[in-house]
Amino acid sequence: MKTKFQQTILAAALVGVVAFTSTIARAQDPLPSWNDGAAKKSINDFVVKTTTAGSPDFVPPEERIATFDMDGTLLVEKPLPAQAEYCFARVFVLAQEKPELKNTEPFKTILSGDQAAIAKLSEKDLLKIVAATLTGITVEQFQAQVKEWVGTGKDPRWKQPFTHLAYQPMLEVLKYLRANGFKTYICTGSGQDFVRVFAEQTFGVPPEQVIGSMGGTSFGYDKDGKPILTKEPKLMLNDDKDAKPQGIHLMIGRRPHAAFGNSDGDRQMLEYTKAGDGARLAMILLHDDAAREYAYGPAQGLPATKMGYFTQALYDEAQKDGWTVISMKNDWKQIFPFENK
Amino acid sequence: MKTKFQQTILAAALVGVVAFTSTIARAQDPLPSWNDGAAKKSINDFVVKTTTAGSPDFVPPEERIATFDMDGTLLVEKPLPAQAEYCFARVFVLAQEKPELKNTEPFKTILSGDQAAIAKLSEKDLLKIVAATLTGITVEQFQAQVKEWVGTGKDPRWKQPFTHLAYQPMLEVLKYLRANGFKTYICTGSGQDFVRVFAEQTFGVPPEQVIGSMGGTSFGYDKDGKPILTKEPKLMLNDDKDAKPQGIHLMIGRRPHAAFGNSDGDRQMLEYTKAGDGARLAMILLHDDAAREYAYGPAQGLPATKMGYFTQALYDEAQKDGWTVISMKNDWKQIFPFENK
Numbered sequence: 129m130k131t132k133f134q135q136t137i138l139a140a141a142l143v144g145v146v147a148f149t150s151t152i153a154r155a156q157d158p159l160p161s162w163n164d165g166a167a168k169k170s171i172n173d174f175v176v177k178t179t180t181a182g183s184p185d186f187v188p189p190e191e192r193i194a195t196f197d198m199d200g201t202l203l204v205e206k207p208l209p210a211q212a213e214y215c216f217a218r219v220f221v222l223a224q225e226k227p228e229l230k231n232t233e234p235f236k237t238i239l240s241g242d243q244a245a246i247a248k249l250s251e252k253d254l255l256k257i258v259a260a261t262l263t264g265i266t267v268e269q270f271q272a273q274v275k276e277w278v279g280t281g282k283d284p285r286w287k288q289p290f291t292h293l294a295y296q297p298m299l300e301v302l303k304y305l306r307a308n309g310f311k312t313y314i315c316t317g318s319g320q321d322f323v324r325v326f327a328e329q330t331f332g333v334p335p336e337q338v339i340g341s342m343g344g345t346s347f348g349y350d351k352d353g354k355p356i357l358t359k360e361p362k363l364m365l366n367d368d369k370d371a372k373p374q375g376i377h378l379m380i381g382r383r384p385h386a387a388f389g390n391s392d393g394d395r396q397m398l399e400y401t402k403a404g405d406g407a408r409l410a411m412i413l414l415h416d417d418a419a420r421e422y423a424y425g426p427a428q429g430l431p432a433t434k435m436g437y438f439t440q441a442l443y444d445e446a447q448k449d450g451w452t453v454i455s456m457k458n459d460w461k462q463i464f465p466f467e468n469k
Numbered sequence: 470m471k472t473k474f475q476q477t478i479l480a481a482a483l484v485g486v487v488a489f490t491s492t493i494a495r496a497q498d499p500l501p502s503w504n505d506g507a508a509k510k511s512i513n514d515f516v517v518k519t520t521t522a523g524s525p526d527f528v529p530p531e532e533r534i535a536t537f538d539m540d541g542t543l544l545v546e547k548p549l550p551a552q553a554e555y556c557f558a559r560v561f562v563l564a565q566e567k568p569e570l571k572n573t574e575p576f577k578t579i580l581s582g583d584q585a586a587i588a589k590l591s592e593k594d595l596l597k598i599v600a601a602t603l604t605g606i607t608v609e610q611f612q613a614q615v616k617e618w619v620g621t622g623k624d625p626r627w628k629q630p631f632t633h634l635a636y637q638p639m640l641e642v643l644k645y646l647r648a649n650g651f652k653t654y655i656c657t658g659s660g661q662d663f664v665r666v667f668a669e670q671t672f673g674v675p676p677e678q679v680i681g682s683m684g685g686t687s688f689g690y691d692k693d694g695k696p697i698l699t700k701e702p703k704l705m706l707n708d709d710k711d712a713k714p715q716g717i718h719l720m721i722g723r724r725p726h727a728a729f730g731n732s733d734g735d736r737q738m739l740e741y742t743k744a745g746d747g748a749r750l751a752m753i754l755l756h757d758d759a760a761r762e763y764a765y766g767p768a769q770g771l772p773a774t775k776m777g778y779f780t781q782a783l784y785d786e787a788q789k790d791g792w793t794v795i796s797m798k799n800d801w802k803q804i805f806p807f808e809n810k
Contacts, residue, residue: 190675267718311677324722334531335722336652336677345718347711347737355740357718364705364719370688377608377686377698378705379720381665381676396688399696 158304161297161462167411168459170452171301174409178385179308185407187385189309194386194409195339195376195397196302198316198323201390201413202331204293206422207284211318214277216246218261235260259361262319267345267357274325288466291330296467297460298388302331305386313384315339315376317368317393321359339375341367372397385409391425391437395445402449410451414438417457499645502638502803508752509800511793512642515750519726520649526748528726530650535727535750536680536717536738537643539657539664542731542754543672545634547763548625552659555618557587559602576601600702603660608686608698615666629807632671637808638801639729643672646727654725656680656717658709658734662700680716682708713738726750732766732778739792751792755779758798 162168177185178192199205208216219238222229229235234253237245249257262270283290302312314333316323320340327333344362349355367375373396376384386409387394387401398410415438416423424430425438446453456463503509518526519533540546549557560579563570570576575594578586590598603611624631643653655674657664661681668674685703690696708716714737717725727750728735728742739751756779757764765771766779787794797804 190669320719321722328531336720338722342719345715347714347741355714355737355744357714357741373688373696373698374686378661378683379677381662381679396696400688400698403696 158307159297159300161300161460163459163461165459167452167454170409170411171304174386174407175304175308177407187406191382191385192305192308192310193313193380193382193384194305194310195313195315195384195388195401196298196331197389197391197394197397198314198318198340200415201388201394202294202298202302202314203290204283204421206424209318210281210290211322213281213290214274214322215257215261217277217281218273219257222260229260262322263343263359263361265359266350267321267359270321270359271325274322278326286464286466291326292466293464294330295460296462296465299331299465301388302333306332310386311337313337313339313376313380315367315372315387315397317341317366319343320367339367339372339379341365342375368393370396373400376400387411388413390415392439392442395442398451399445399449402451410446410449411454412438412442412446412451413454413456414443416455417460417463420463421456499648500638500641502641502801504800504802506800508793508795511750511752512645515727515748516645516649518748528747532723532726533646533649533651534654534721534723534725535646535651536654536656536725536729536742537639537672538730538732538735538738539655539659539681541756542729542735543635543639543643543655544631545624545762547765550659551622551631552663554622554631555615555663556598556602558618558622559614560598563601570601603663604684604700604702606700607691608662608700611662611700612666615663619667627805627807632667633807634805635671636801637803637806640672640806642729643674647673651727652678654678654680654717654721656708656713656728656738658682658707660684661708680708680713680720682706683716709734711737714741717741728752729754731756733780733783736783736786740786740790743790743792751787751790752795753779753783753787753792754795754797755784757796758801758804761804762797 159168159171177183178187180186196202199209203210216238219229219235223235223239230239234249234256237249238257265273278289278291281289283293286293305312312331312333314323314327314331314337316339318340320338320342323340324335324338327338328335342364344360344364345357346360347355347357365371365375365378369392372394376397383404384401385404385407387397388411389395389398390413394412398412402408402410414427415421415425416428427438427440427443443453445451500509500512518524519528521527537543540550544551557579560570560576564576564580571580575590575597578590579598606614619630619632622630624634627634646653653672653674655664655668655672655678657680659681661679661683664681665676665679668679669676683705685701685705686698687701688696688698706712706716706719710733713735717738724745725742726745726748728738729752730739731754735753739753743749743751755768756762756766757769768779768781768784784794786792
């Protein structure tokens with residue numbers, strides 16, 4: 129039992145620390161890589177009104193949930209999303225262990241390096257590659273394989289590991305929201321187990337806050353009788369489009385107050401988020417900066433790409449529904465952490 | 470940017486508060502409803518060695534995960550688990566809306582109140598009841614229906630809402646672990662969405678930390694064009710036995726350091742937890758107190774029940790594998806929060 133005196137001391141100490149840290153936070157700009165403008169303002173306004181006691185839009189801390197698409201929203205998705213790069217790279221490793229793959233499609237096409245042929249692979253072919261590269265091993269073996277690759281893969285344009293190609297302005301948003309009591313989740317079409325390997329270090333998002341495409345596992349025992357979980361070629365949820373709200377409900381059980389995306393695959397997540405009561409923030413990133421990153425998507429009259437595209441219909445819905453469009457070119461002062469400011 | 474002086478002040482203030490609260494915590498017994506004995510000692514020892522800096526068994530805060538079965542581990546599961554009580558009660562409500570159910574099996578049997586006939590219902594019959602009572606409505610409608618029932622249902626023996634029949638000693642364990650940086654999860658065969666409605670208030674476990682049997686949802690729009698999620702009669706994971714480690718991996722992505730159960734349905738969760746490196750705590754509750762709660766299960770030569778039973782094989786495995794058996798009769802001073810101490 130605490131004495132009354134102890135309680136008073138403790139309360140005073142806590143209040144002091146909280147007040148002190150709030151003062152520091154307010155004095156600093158939490159989004160230094162953002163240019164002043166509508167996008168930056170909408171983030172700041174949202175945080176202030178959802179976290180100020182007495183505000184009509186105040187959200188209790190336990191309900192502060194924000195979800196972020198990953199590829200093209202938190203980091204570069206060109207020339208290919210990280211998950212695809214990983215699976216293709218893994219085919220080369222497997223072909224050394226099982227030389228018969230060299231004469232078996234679709235592995236033969238991947239090993240040929242013929243980009244035009246690779247681009248034409250069917251969804252069925254891609255699922256064969258996914259099954260061969262991501263399943264039939266324990267969850268720990270998979271984690272070790274991805275971890276090794278993350279350290280070695282290099283992006284062709286910036287010659288950096290892909291985890292260095294996270295967007296500095298979005299890292300600031302993640303941090304800013306967390307500093308204000310929000311739980312930040314990734315909600316991605318990429319594999320949940322894949323993203324979990326690097327999400328904590330790259331984005332500060334722990335494994336239990338990664339929602340992604342979900343594969344089944346099976347429980348069994350290894351030859352020494354030790355319990356193991358093996359990854360199975362069974363898709364439980366393809367976490368894209370209408371499945372994103374489903375994945376969010378499955379993993380969180382609450383509707384997010386903020387959501388960030390960049391393509392048609394994020395449409396339903398943004399709609400579901402925005403449809404909740406009170407203040408909700410829906411933001412979409414437009415890749416309109418060919419000089420510093422890439423420009424793509426039909427909303428700019430540019431060609432659609434196979435994954436991650438921003439259609440005119442999505443742009444129109446954003447205007448109508450009160451989502452905020454982030455222009456990479458105009459809203460971001462700096463793109464990557466490794467650039468000089 | 471904080472100045473060096475500000476950083477020093479802030480660090481000193483934080484260290485002071487942490488040291489002060491640790492002193493208070495150590496002075497109090499965090500498990501006052503537990504009798505001194507092997508069970509209480511194993512919990513205390515586990516917490517000390519996993520949270521003391523420099524201990525060979527130290528676990529970093531982000532890896533401190535503990536999972537708890539619910540029915541029969543955190544609260545009374547007799548005469549029926551809460552989820553079954555709910556589904557059966559819901560049949561009576563539905564029969565008023567759809568009178569044709571009164572002449573349709575298996576609803577007719579439920580409505581008859583004939584306990585012997587109800588006990589004989591097949592799994593297929595039960596799944597029909599589950600589908601009729603838990604699906605075809607939005608996730609918000611379902612939450613509202615369960616919330617209403619939680620407030621009104623009364624246990625036949627103690628005449629209390631079932632959420633008052635949580636075990637005081639286990640509430641203390643949940644709180645003690647959380648105070649030491651553990652994230653506490655429920656891992657139950659009952660429905661994930663069902664348990665989420667009352668888990669936060671009853672156990673201090675937020676919706677995103679409830680792992681249970683998972684039903685699919687579908688995304689769509691209501692007549693006003695508002696996005697909705699509808700619960701579908703599609704079982705994604707029956708979170709029992711070998712599916713418990715699968716559910717844990719799906720929802721958390723880490724192996725727990727502590728797990729608590731009470732029946733054969735928890736065996737694989739306990740095995741999976743115990744098989745990790747370093748200090749791991751596996752505990753099973755033996756219901757051996759007919760006077761204060763119930764006594765059941767083959768490990769005491771008592772009859773097996775349909776759900777939640779403790780076999781002799783499980784008892785033998787506990788001895789062999791270093792799990793701790795909790796005797797309700799001998800280890801618990803008090804069973805329920807509403808009892809006088």
